[in-house]
Amino acid sequence: MAVGVFDSGLGGLTVLDALHRRLPDVPFVYYGDNANTPYGTRAADDIFNLTCAGVERLWEEGCDLVILACNTASAAALRRIQETWVPEGKRVLGVFVPLIEALTERQWGDNSPPREVAVKHVALFATPATVQSRAFQRELAFRAIGVDVEAQPCGGLVDAIEQGDMILAEALVHSHVEALHRRMPRPQAAVLGCTHYPLMEDVFRAALGPDVAVYSQPELVAASLEDYLARHPELIGPGTEPGYLTTGDPVAVGQKATLFLRRKLPFRAA
Ligand code: DGL
Numbered sequence: 001m002a003v004g005v006f007d008s009g010l011g012g013l014t015v016l017d018a019l020h021r022r023l024p025d026v027p028f029v030y031y032g033d034n035a036n037t038p039y040g041t042r043a044a045d046d047i048f049n050l051t052c053a054g055v056e057r058l059w060e061e062g063c064d065l066v067i068l069a070c071n072t073a074s075a076a077a078l079r080r081i082q083e084t085w086v087p088e089g090k091r092v093l094g095v096f097v098p099l100i101e102a103l104t105e106r107q108w109g110d111n112s113p114p115r116e117v118a119v120k121h122v123a124l125f126a127t128p129a130t131v132q133s134r135a136f137q138r139e140l141a142f143r144a145i146g147v148d149v150e151a152q153p154c155g156g157l158v159d160a161i162e163q164g165d166m167i168l169a170e171a172l173v174h175s176h177v178e179a180l181h182r183r184m185p186r187p188q189a190a191v192l193g194c195t196h197y198p199l200m201e202d203v204f205r206a207a208l209g210p211d212v213a214v215y216s217q218p219e220l221v222a223a224s225l226e227d228y229l230a231r232h233p234e235l236i237g238p239g240t241e242p243g244y245l246t247t248g249d250p251v252a253v254g255q256k257a258t259l260f261l262r263r264k265l266p267f268r269a270a
Pocket of ligand 1: 007008009011012037038039040041069070071072073127130158193194195196
């Protein structure tokens with residue numbers, strides 16, 4: 001009854017943590033492509049191929065359903081994966097839609113036509129590839145009208161987090177928020193559109209100030225997966241063992257993951 005969770009590296013652990021809290025009986029298998037991180041500066045074809053390799057590895061672990069806990073893969077590759085690649089009986093889901101449903105005050109899976117919503121000025125912080133794909137704006141336009149989105153590509157931030165250089169990561173958050181403020185001085189809401197960024201959520205909140213509603217994905221994705229599994233119990237795969245896979249060095253990745261999540265995570269080679 002396993003479910004797969006994929007990310008380019010450590011960021012998806014923020015989502016995994018929320019999934020563990022909300023669905024404690026589901027064995028999750030995590031796959032971090034740490035050898036190839038960051039994805040955010042890669043071309044779409046490259047992201048597609050790396051993501052498919054990770055998803056296939058999770059299928060081997062008995063996960064029929066895989067969550068792409070990576071906005072970059074969700075933005076640059078998910079549509080192509082769903083339309084051209086996923087075989088019968090398997091499912092791959094992304095992390096954009098739950099976030100946008102929350103921002104536009106919708107119930108999970110409400111596909112009614114776009115309408116006016118309370119929030120009008122949204123700052124999106126994401127990787128360069130996610131920003132370039134415009135997937136966030138596209139998904140938003142299906143659900144809301146009249147929302148102004150200013151997207152800030154946060155170059156360097158995933159790399160700094162993966163390296164464990166939190167001083168650099170903090171400086172980068174400040175400079176990206178400043179750059180955003182020059183173009184949108186008063187956002188009402190900010191979206192942390194990369195699963196690595198919740199690890200810097202306090203710094204984002206402090207730099208944005210108390211008047212900005214900050215949307216971060218982990219809890220939203222967990223709530224929407226709970227609802228999805230209640231409607232599609234057949235997609236919980238035959239795997240029974242939880243686990244942590246990485247394409248990087250399992251010892252080094254495990255140490256960094258322990259620092260972030262404050263518990264021991266036994267990573268093994270993918
Ligand atoms: N956690 C990934 C995301 O949500 C990071 C992407 C990267 O590797 O640059 O976008």
